[in-house]
Amino acid sequence: MNAVEGQARAVHGDTSRNALEDLTRLVTDDLARVNALILQHMQSPVALIPQLAGYILAAGGKRLRPVLTLASARLCGGDGGRSPSLAASVELIHTATLLHDDVVDESDRRRGRASANAVFGNESSVLVGDFLFSRAFELMTSDGSIDVLRILSRASAVIAEGEVLQLATANDLATTEASYLRVIESKTAALFAAACEVGAYAAERPDLGPPLAVFGRALGLAFQIVDDVLDYVASEARLGKAIGDDFRDGKVTLPVILAYQRGSEAERAFWRRCIEDQELEDADLDHAVGLLRQHRALDQSFEVARGFAAQAKAALLPLPISPYRTALSAVADFCVDRDF
């Protein structure tokens, strides 16, 4: 087992292996309310809407973002009165972006099964995404906090910006590490940050919003970098998507940027053919993984992710000591060591 696989197999043992489950367990009751609210807000007399929304929401996912909102609220001393509706809004926004992402990426798989657009068509996925997005904002208005609406509408705009930027940098090996970080900061970390920050508002502790936003942002960066690494090393059963999806889509992620920088002229020609010209042969993915390992691009990407996880943990230090803080801190380690 090499370093990368050791990483993917969670050498940190059972503690970090189950950190997300531990955190989720701490907010079980709140999360049950979140799930009920999501179910309620995806209803419509237009039958196709709950069908499609139910399809993608039932596919599960880890409910990571709403759990962050719930735990952040509890950490700030909230009683769980307001946080479930905000957590449900966060998950509805996330689900809407997944529906649109899969249309944009022409994905046919999501979480180990056919994507919603593959089953229901692109048109329905676009429109049901719009519906869920609108419902998320409607749900927030019932909470009544303009601050929360401002934070989550801004995050939504930033996500869309990140997705457009990703589209613009796709298939472009001139993408720098800084551009890559800007994309993932927008498309992933912004919603993690907002999910945590609104937890402070749910607990009526807006003063604790800033450190929680810093925590969420760093956690989101770590999470996305690891996601991009796992695209080259995880198995479909674990990640819920086929290995090499990003490679086939010509996405320029951190491992590719590092390997390309360090590659010989011949290697660079290989990356250009695969990523920029999208002329792929059967053995190319294996060869790409070989180059990533040879240049330690996967290990070093994990290192970068580990740095962000450390930032995330540090951001929690000014917050009250509690089981929630401990569990959130463990999730930061887990995001780097996970194999899902």
Add this chain to the structure above:
Amino acid sequence: MNAVEGQARAVHGDTSRNALEDLTRLVTDDLARVNALILQHMQSPVALIPQLAGYILAAGGKRLRPVLTLASARLCGGDGGRSPSLAASVELIHTATLLHDDVVDESDRRRGRASANAVFGNESSVLVGDFLFSRAFELMTSDGSIDVLRILSRASAVIAEGEVLQLATANDLATTEASYLRVIESKTAALFAAACEVGAYAAERPDLGPPLAVFGRALGLAFQIVDDVLDYVASEARLGKAIGDDFRDGKVTLPVILAYQRGSEAERAFWRRCIEDQELEDADLDHAVGLLRQHRALDQSFEVARGFAAQAKAALLPLPISPYRTALSAVADFCVDRDF
């Protein structure tokens, strides 16, 4: 010239011909602020976003919805302080839905030129639509009214519902007049209603919201029915889209429903081939227009629209007498008599 063409050529003369221009003139200064706010809120460091947003927003359109918000606010005694940001939000939401509609309908023309998706691609249109939609909500949070956010987020969800329902009834000649009205009530009238209603909130006269919502809803229904009629009789230069688009897309609009109900068995077979099976020949559009005329389906659709315009005008009666009320009332007539 037959009755329908007389209708389309604005037999009511110059007064109703220019009613929208008259109304727009009444709110010129407020509208200048709306345009500045729109320009400001479509900016992004990601260059493609202002490029694409500028392309669709520069294509113009009549700014009908924001003008309704501005005039409603003035009618309720508002000083134009808050209404421009709400009117800009309404137009941003409308623009986002246009971008997504063109992707869903696979349209390549909009307002007489290539649609944004035809120029920039479907992916970018989906994502920039999401961006503008988020920005609309962000702009509303700066206004600070939860009521406004509730009204417009609900309208947005209803629009998406209407679009999904339209997708589900496309190519289905069993669609009833009631289903058709439900679709256009959702996809068009809901935003007209919300645009007018939030004007009352901008003027801090929420008590005047309900009659304005009734006015906007009826106006939107009249507007959409006429739009659907003009698809069969207007010229591209005037309507800004090719005649027969709905026919080629197999959309079951009111004229088609009426002609199908009244058609012989042979005529019904013709409609089924064209609308349900989408097997179109060159002469089919002319034949369809002939059948619509023969069964007075266009005239009768205008009659239905005229009924909604009358409803709209009646809804204004409890509101204060003012030049704004007179101009809004004239716009209701104009929406039925327009030829754009």
